[in-house]
Amino acid sequence: xxxxLPYSKFDRQERLSIWDQSLIEKxxxxxxxxxxxxxxxxxxxxxxxxxxxxxxxxxxxxFSNLNRQLLFSKADIGKNKAKIAKKVIKKRYNSTxxxxxxxxxxxxxxYRIFEEADIIAGCVDxxxxxxxxxxxxxxxxxxxxxxxxxxxFGQVQSVNxxxxxxxxxxxxxxPEETRLLSAPCxxxxxxxxxxxxxxxxxxxxxxxxxxxxxxxSPDDVQEITNLANKFATDHQFPLFDTKEIxxxxxxxxxxxxxxxxxxxxxxxxxxxxxxxxxKMKLFKKKDQKEFKSLIRAQRFRIPDLTIxxxxxxxxxxxxxxxxxxxxxxxxxxxxxxxPVTIDVNPKLKCKTIxxxxxxxxxxNYIGFRGNFIxxxxxxxxxxxxxxxxxxxxxxxxxxxxxxxxxxxxxxG
Amino acid sequence: xxxxxxxxxxxxNVNSQGTTxxxxxxxxxxxxxxxxxxxxxxxREKYININGTVFQAITAARxxxxxxxxVPIALLFKGRRMNPSNNLVSxxxxxxxxxxxxxxxxxxx
Ligand SMILES: [Zn+2]
Numbered sequence: 381x382x383x384x385l386p387y388s389k390f391d392r393q394e395r396l397s398i399w400d401q402s403l404i405e406k407x408x409x410x411x412x413x414x415x416x417x418x419x420x421x422x423x424x425x426x427x428x429x430x431x432x433x434x435x436x437x438x439x440x441x442x443f444s445n446l447n448r449q450l451l452f453s454k455a456d457i458g459k460n461k462a463k464i465a466k467k468v469i470k471k472r473y474n475s476t477x478x479x480x481x482x483x484x485x486x487x488x489x490x491y492r493i494f495e496e497a498d499i500i501a502g503c504v505d506x507x508x509x510x511x512x513x514x515x516x517x518x519x520x521x522x523x524x525x526x527x528x529x530x531x532x533f534g535q536v537q538s539v540n541x542x543x544x545x546x547x548x549x550x551x552x553x554x555p556e557e558t559r560l561l562s563a564p565c566x567x568x569x570x571x572x573x574x575x576x577x578x579x580x581x582x583x584x585x586x587x588x589x590x591x592x593x594x595x596x597s598p599d600d601v602q603e604i605t606n607l608a609n610k611f612a613t614d615h616q617f618p619l620f621d622t623k624e625i626x627x628x629x630x631x632x633x634x635x636x637x638x639x640x641x642x643x644x645x646x647x648x649x650x651x652x653x654x655x656x657x658x659k660m661k662l663f664k665k666k667d668q669k670e671f672k673s674l675i676r677a678q679r680f681r682i683p684d685l686t687i688x689x690x691x692x693x694x695x696x697x698x699x700x701x702x703x704x705x706x707x708x709x710x711x712x713x714x715x716x717x718x719p720v721t722i723d724v725n726p727k728l729k730c731k732t733i734x735x736x737x738x739x740x741x742x743x744n745y746i747g748f749r750g751n752f753i754x755x756x757x758x759x760x761x762x763x764x765x766x767x768x769x770x771x772x773x774x775x776x777x778x779x780x781x782x783x784x785x786x787x788x789x790x791x792g
Numbered sequence: 793x794x795x796x797x798x799x800x801x802x803x804x805n806v807n808s809q810g811t812t813x814x815x816x817x818x819x820x821x822x823x824x825x826x827x828x829x830x831x832x833x834x835x836r837e838k839y840i841n842i843n844g845t846v847f848q849a850i851t852a853a854r855x856x857x858x859x860x861x862x863v864p865i866a867l868l869f870k871g872r873r874m875n876p877s878n879n880l881v882s883x884x885x886x887x888x889x890x891x892x893x894x895x896x897x898x899x900x901x
Contacts, residue, residue: 416901535898549873
């Protein structure tokens with residue numbers, strides 16, 4: 381269509397040393413979270429000419445997003461973020477880009493999506509999702525560039541599995557997140573702590589109203605408080621007041637478009653640099669050597685942690701080394717083991733998986749996907765897809781294993 | 793359940809009190825660095841009790857740079873993020889060690 385133009389639209393960036401547009405075009409980036417930073421990263425990478433983007437976000441667009449999330453407009457309120465972003469990026473920035481959008485929670489994404497990506501951009505707004513992504517990148521030895529913002533602060537962490545620190549190294553989650561750690565699994569099961577009732581109530585609100593609750597609406601806050609108290613009463617937990625509910629499930633951190641733009645700019649740049657390093661092997665031997673000497677000469681480096689403060693204007697970077705005792709990336713992690721492949725008939729119930737495991741390992745197991753408990757009575761095909769991986773935990777000795785599910789109609 | 797257990801390491805009792813049963817005082821000089829300040833102002837020397845907790849070191853770092861309690865901070869030592877409930881001795885900190893101050897608990901997206 382544009383073949384009459386005298387030069388490529390990437391001409392200005394192709395003039396840079398340490399730049400190879402063909403490497404970027406052969407890359408696939410999985411962006412998880414399409415909000416303030418994720419939307420910016422998606423825009424940046426599409427304009428930089430990345431070959432394929434996979435966008436994931438289960439949230440819907442809210443009025444309060446419009447101060448900084450440029451892919452969305454008022455008419456999109458209530459629609460899924462990933463799906464709208466896909467449409468807008470394709471139309472506005474790059475019509476030839478391959479792009480997929482998923483509105484599922486990350487814990488229920490088909491595993492092949494992670495396997496297809498060359499790199500993951502973590503742009504989520506909570507520690508639970510970060511924990512899940514971190515485990516996957518360690519298991520697949522996939523680079524992760526994770527970002528986070530809070531008011532005037534932004535940070536970008538680069539996880540290069542088995543080389544530097546992962547997100548779990550030396551980094552216990554803050555207390556309130558620890559208490560909520562197993563929350564999502566209880567959406568289908570029994571609340572084990574009081575806070576789970578609040579998460580169940582939020583889930584119920586979504587199902588009933590098909591929208592996000594508004595933290596500033598007394599009606600919404602009261603409705604969720606009532607729902608949470610219904611669960612709390614049923615399961616004999618103390619009751620909530622509205623202040624507690626706001627703090628637990630409705631509080632949003634302050635967000636600035638300027639901080640989002642700087643943070644996502646740093647994150648996008650580190651993604652491109654990591655792609656250059658990891659995809660350099662596609663070059664001919666001679667060109668690889670030349671590329672490496674250029675990198676050395678120009679003092680190219682990918683910091684492990686970069687922090688931006690809009691208050692002082694400083695950007696500082698740090699090295700982070702891995703913790704050998706880290707339970708996700710350390711020496712005895714289950715994510716370093718080759719997963720056990722189990723052949724199952726997808727038409728059967730999930731408990732079949734545990735029966736097969738019991739036959740093979742003589743132990744009783746329960747299964748997890750992130751923090752979701754796999755319901756034994758559900759049909760396998762309604763919960764899992766061919767090639768998915770789950771964690772099983774032995775009820776006898778608490779030891780965990782990673783399991784790869786292979787669909788086979790004859791088995792089980 | 794291993795990785796889920798790991799996260800229960802945070803000990804709110806040690807955190808909020810900043811004390812442990814081992815209270816023998818042995819002071820060493822450390823250097824706190826706040827990289828958000830200009831290079832000529834970003835290092836402060838302080839004496840801290842090596843038998844204390846990381847939480848106590850964080851309090852000393854706040855003190856050194858007047859960082860209010862509402863701003864969550866963490867300390868990095870030789871590229872490792874220090875767990876507030878651990879004892880300082882477990883990090884083999886020696887006299888004149890450099891402890892980096894970084895923002896903590898940033899999670900928005
Ligand atoms: Zn780790």
